[in-house]
Amino acid sequence: MTNEIETIDLHVLVSYAVKQKKESAALQVVEQYQFHPPATRVLRHYYEQLPEAREEMACELRVVAQNQGVYLFALKAETWVYLYVSAPEDTFYIGEFDVVIEDSELLQFFGYESIKDYLKRRPSSFDALPPFDVQSEHQTKCVICGAEEGAFHLLGCPVEVCPWCDAQLNQCNCRFDQLGVDEFGSEDLLEQFEQRLEQKGRIPFTRGQGPSYPVAGTDTVPLKGTD
Ligand SMILES: [Zn+2]
Ligand SMILES: [Zn+2]
Known part of the structure; x- marks a missing residue:
């Protein structure tokens, strides 16, 4: 392809x-x-x-x-x-x-x-x-990671909302700010970030949360109306 x-x-x-x-x-x-x-x-x-x-x-x-x-x-x-x-x-x-x-x-x-x-x-x-x-x-259910209502998304799910800035957690810069690093690639950092996230309080899936943008280039059907 x-x-x-x-x-x-x-x-x-x-x-x-x-x-x-x-x-x-x-x-x-x-x-x-x-x-x-x-x-x-x-x-x-x-x-x-x-x-x-x-x-x-x-x-x-x-x-x-x-x-x-x-x-x-x-x-x-x-x-x-x-x-x-x-x-x-x-x-x-x-x-x-x-x-x-x-x-x-x-x-x-x-x-x-x-x-x-x-x-x-x-x-x-x-x-x-x-x-x-x-x-x-x-x-x-979260259509991306399958989390049920009230449960946490799989870490990295693009639907998860950032508890610091309210943006998309896998897109915002908070992970860099929180850990004081410029790059974010290692397992260690991911674990540290997950801990910080849990201390802060992750935002679980609730009805109405959903991808309101095309996902990873796989969904180019025009989205009609509002999300
Ligand atoms: Zn999810
Ligand atoms: Zn953020």
Whole structure:
């Protein structure tokens, strides 16, 4: 994947991927998920590299498993269903819905003890998965790191608010000011900063907090209205 592709608007990708008469329906689906960056990353990946070059529109996403802001998504296209992993740094295609996931580390991350356990407990079909309610999901959990209401974000989550300056904690300069350093790269400094942060009092996730800007270049769907 090149940087050039990264900057192509998702709407444009959709218009190339699906037949004209399907375009507005496909865009409606994209818009439905626009405030959920992990889901939007999957749609972007799907439209960038249509599996098997099947020119179908994506119809719906459902969550198979999730852990710490990383999602195992099922994407239902017109006739096929696919599996994707969506993480802030890496979104990748696994295969068709009934593929056997053989990466045991990945399975364990999502709470399956083994391949056997996965085969036993995995959903029998897309329709067997609970519908993914983007709205309520957005309100009750941080869409980036998965923190629940009242819990702390994963350190580094771009939604976390800085208790010193009220800006975005992973963007503001407070970490330098607090530690009296010019660079911030080592594990040690990170630990020290976490301690200072805890002394000061971290700001937990509450409803309404959310990314109000495109996240890490992965979400270039224009954000409509206000956050
Ligand atoms: Zn978060
Ligand atoms: Zn700050």
